[in-house]
Amino acid sequence: MDLGLKDKVVVVTGSTGGIGEAIVEAFLREGAKVACTSTRQEKLDRFLPTLDYPADQFKGYVVDVRKEDEVAAAMDQIAADFGGIDIVIPNAGYNGDAAQLKDATDENWRNVFDINVFGVMYSIKHALKYMLKNEWGSVVVIGSEGSYVGSPEMSHYCASKHAVMGLVMSAATEVGPEGIHCNFVAPSAVDTDMMRRIEKNIFGDTKTPEEAERFFADASLNKRYAKVEEVADVTVFLASKTAAHIMGYGIRMDGGKHIQ
Template sequence: MLLKDKVVLITGAAGGIGTAAAKAFANEGAKLALVDLNEDALKKVSGQVESSDILLVPADVTKEDQVKNYVDKTVEKYGRIDVFINNAGVNGANATITEQQEKNLRFVMDVNFFGAFYGLKYVLGVMQEQKSGSVVNTASNGGWLGAPGMSVYAASKHAVLGLTKSAAIEMAPYGVRVNAVAPGATNTDMMRRIESNAVGEENVEEAKKAFEAAVPMGRYATPEEIADLMVFLASDKSSFIDGTMVRIDGGMSANSAQ
């Protein structure tokens, strides 16, 4: 097992990628601390994970005191945090920049940027003291590409990449690595919302076909494929990978000059 008895903290654990990550890390022998806004959904996830050592902490990642609490609870139970999957995120409403509403702007940035930042602030403090740890932030292919109608989401994921690079440089002297995964279209509830936002609920199948056609491999990623990459980046198998964004998008990035 790649992560036997390691303590893995996962935010957004009740979402598609978060749930897949919880299962994947449990299969590698990890002890889990799972965080999500929805307590009932967390309990459902815990019933799907093959592990007897799971801490569930309902929390709103946009609230700094609640972030500090989920970190404190994890350390209180396990004494350390070896891996942080900084995964909670939202896509928000589709609108052009000229039609964007302040409510949506603040909602997306609060979760995707401030939520990620607060998580790093408190988890990195723990890892710095123990002089070890691995962080995997969830970015997106929207972290390096523009996304018409999703400017706020794209901007928030660009910000996650900036956090990743800065944190990696700051924490390298302490033996702590910080990387990011950048999924493309992935078969999750978030993708269902993106499809619906793009064309309306009555045409989601048409949107799905169009989105899949834009992927060179011709399909969406599965949450399990994203989770497998997270496990690799969290483990000692990637011990010299730091400050990097790893794209996992079925070849879409091959069309980009970046």
């Protein structure tokens, strides 16, 4: 199937984490040109040399998505380097410190919302001006199961992911008529370093890593975590011309845990 992604310019935020790296490689395989952003140059220096693709097909950029001026400048530079922007994948995310609502702090909540909500909004906002010029584009936000459910000691994270769902749906109503489709992917537990941190946040030393993983994995019908490659493949599909008539929706990747 031709997904129509050859030579499309894709921006992936949080590109040096587990899901981000898989998304970058999935787009490169389809012939897209990929701008890889990360908060730290050393992460880009580690990841980019592992990509076995022509050097002009990808480039790294240091961006703190919490800062609108940095996001705006990066989008302008990416557009100058690649000749425009067709697709943006706001993937950068942060789970914060586990805490019950009675113990909530402004610092913990703001740290999560600055990345998970404002970072997503800034990324979409400053990529849109280039997509609107093209009268075509795609936004695929990497959300979470937390966009649909609540979780003890994770009210800050779940609230941020619910906000992202509303943001994507609202964006779709605004730019859908301009040929830009906006959607999000909502995985539950994915086999990543972030998931290891979530396990540690919730269970501390009360469970071994194997016990913590089994606790979450057993909730899925197939009794395992999602693979980063699976999340990446769904993301690429949603970004493609094949999915152009899907607007404002989330694809839940939870192993069927919520149909029982």
